[in-house]
Amino acid sequence: YGLFKERVWMNYPFRIFQILSFLALFQLEALAQWEPYADGPLEFSDFQVLSNPPGDYDAFTSANILWEFSWDPLNNLLEVNAQAAFNPQDLWVRLGHETDMNLLFHERIHFDLTEIHARKFKKRISESDELKELLRSACVSNSSIESLLNQYHAETIQDLQDDQELYDDETDHGNNFIQLDYQDTIIPQLLSGLSSFASPSVYVTVENVAPEPAPGTYNGTLKYTLQLGPNALPPFGEWNWTLQG
Numbered sequence: 001y002g003l004f005k006e007r008v009w010m011n012y013p014f015r016i017f018q019i020l021s022f023l024a025l026f027q028l029e030a031l032a033q034w035e036p037y038a039d040g041p042l043e044f045s046d047f048q049v050l051s052n053p054p055g056d057y058d059a060f061t062s063a064n065i066l067w068e069f070s071w072d073p074l075n076n077l078l079e080v081n082a083q084a085a086f087n088p089q090d091l092w093v094r095l096g097h098e099t100d101m102n103l104l105f106h107e108r109i110h111f112d113l114t115e116i117h118a119r120k121f122k123k124r125i126s127e128s129d130e131l132k133e134l135l136r137s138a139c140v141s142n143s144s145i146e147s148l149l150n151q152y153h154a155e156t157i158q159d160l161q162d163d164q165e166l167y168d169d170e171t172d173h174g175n176n177f178i179q180l181d182y183q184d185t186i187i188p189q190l191l192s193g194l195s196s197f198a199s200p201s202v203y204v205t206v207e208n209v210a211p212e213p214a215p216g217t218y219n220g221t222l223k224y225t226l227q228l229g230p231n232a233l234p235p236f237g238e239w240n241w242t243l244q245g
């Protein structure tokens with residue numbers, strides 16, 4: 001591998017929020033200037049060629065995890081759409097390196113890592129008991145769902161950034177043969193293991209949203225008095241019961 005320098009920059013996630021009938025429209029607007037992972041691997045045609053780029057780098061890659069959700073309270077159904085994507089305006093390669101395939105292969109794996117964590121994000125959503133409990137609660141709202149998904153997303157982005165840095169450290173930015181391990185083994189295995197979350201959307205449904213009565217002890221008293229005749233004093237009999245349940 002020839003010596004080169006590259007830099008990966010993770011945008012903090014772009015996210016839009018929409019409900020029900022507006023979902024498709026907003027999805028199109030959200031992805032209008034982004035290229036999703038499903039469209040195929042990075043190519044040099046995706047990069048701007050700069051003769052005097054900023055910084056001491058030969059390539060600059062920006063990747064993101066875009067996400068959005070809709071909550072259908074009538075059917076108790078949550079849909080989350082999450083995709084790895086890049087914005088061509090934020091990708092560049094230094095003039096003279098636009099045919100360096102080793103550099104391109106290295107950049108592709110940065111994008112693969114973004115897709116891997118997008119799938120992990122959807123997997124967490126699908127398996128989250130915390131999220132399902134929220135959806136079952138009587139106080140569930142769009143803002144409460146958004147808040148929890150925001151937390152999951154922020155944690156996903158932090159894990160992604162850590163893995164991007166680890167990848168660059170272990171491969172020396174693609175300059176040693178560990179790069180081949182990533183290309184041939186590590187990344188294919190990770191993608192394959194998360195293949196069930198390759199689809200952009202993941203769905204979470206719950207059986208009901210009504211809170212169940214909390215178990216507990218209920219106490220009360222019942223008093224019954226028997227009186228003989230309209231003017232009979234004292235009462236003929238009196239009984240008291242204690243009720244528990």
